[in-house]
Amino acid sequence: xxxxxxxxxxxxxxxxxxxxxxxxxxxxxxxxxxxxxxxxxxxxxxxxxxxxxxxxxxxxxxxxxxxxxxxxxxxxxxxxxxxxxxxxxxxxxxxxxxxxxxxxxxxxxxxxxxxxxxxxxxxxxxxxxxxxxxxxxxxxxxxxxxxxxxxxxxxxxxxxxxxxxxxxxxxxxxxxx
Numbered sequence: 037x038x039x040x041x042x043x044x045x046x047x048x049x050x051x052x053x054x055x056x057x058x059x060x061x062x063x064x065x066x067x068x069x070x071x072x073x074x075x076x077x078x079x080x081x082x083x084x085x086x087x088x089x090x091x092x093x094x095x096x097x098x099x100x101x102x103x104x105x106x107x108x109x110x111x112x113x114x115x116x117x118x119x120x121x122x123x124x125x126x127x128x129x130x131x132x133x134x135x136x137x138x139x140x141x142x143x144x145x146x147x148x149x150x151x152x153x154x155x156x157x158x159x160x161x162x163x164x165x166x167x168x169x170x171x172x173x174x175x176x177x178x179x180x181x182x183x184x185x186x187x188x189x190x191x192x193x194x195x196x197x198x199x200x201x202x203x204x205x206x207x208x209x210x211x212x213x
Contacts, residue, residue, distance in 0.1 A: 037087055037104070037209060039174045040146035040163055045102035047171035048075040051211055054092045055082075070208055071132055072101055075170050079123045082132040083208045090211045099213040104174040105138055105204035110162075112189030113139060117198040119169030138175070138201040140168040145193055147176075150184060158184045166199060174209075175201055 039045065049072040057066030070090050073080045083103060119140045123133035147163035160179045165172055181187040193199065 037207065039102075039104055039176065039209060041144055041165055042102060042174070042209060044143070044165055044172055045104070045174050045209065046100040047072070047103055047168075047173060048098075049073055049081075049101050049171075050098045051090070051094050051096065051101075052080055054090075054095045069134075070101075070211070072208075072211075074121060077121065077170075079127070079136075080132045081121065081123075081136055081206065082134040083206045086207050087209070090208060094211055094213065097213060099211050100171070101211050102174075102209040104176055104207050104209060105166075105201055106176050106207055108175055108177040108201045108204040110175065110177060110179070110188060110193070110199055110201050113198040113200050117141065119167065121168055121170075134206070135203065136206070138166060138168050138173060138199075138204070140166040140173075140199060140201075142193055142195050142197045142199060143167050143172060144195055148192060150192070157182050160184050162193065164193060164199075166201065175199075175204075177204075 053071040055069040121136045143165040145164045149161040152158040163176045185191045
């Protein structure tokens, strides 16, 4: 997978653990999970290495992960702006967050494709860079709604907007020392 401005994706963290995928009955393995602990966080984040880009020999090392939050819901933040990655509600102590909510400020919107011409609803495909305080993540999502402005909070996301990104599938594009 490629991501526009991918060289700007960087989340300082420790590659805590590699969890190999379970063995499938047909002999293949399910995708592996990479457990990362972002700098300053008490809760590790589990991300799927869908493209087998992370060198497992780096387990236990500090570095920088390139993360993309996919298939997310996005909307403007309500209230005072905040930044960070917040684990899902009800996560038991000591567990790994696999669906964290991201709060941050938009740095760039390399892709914005909105359509409403011939349908009774609007569609959107977007890619953006989000500064979550400790680092920068990518967001790639598509939305369908009667009114994108009602779902997002305004007609178009722009650099400087503060977003809440929820219900994401988190992929890792790389881990570097």
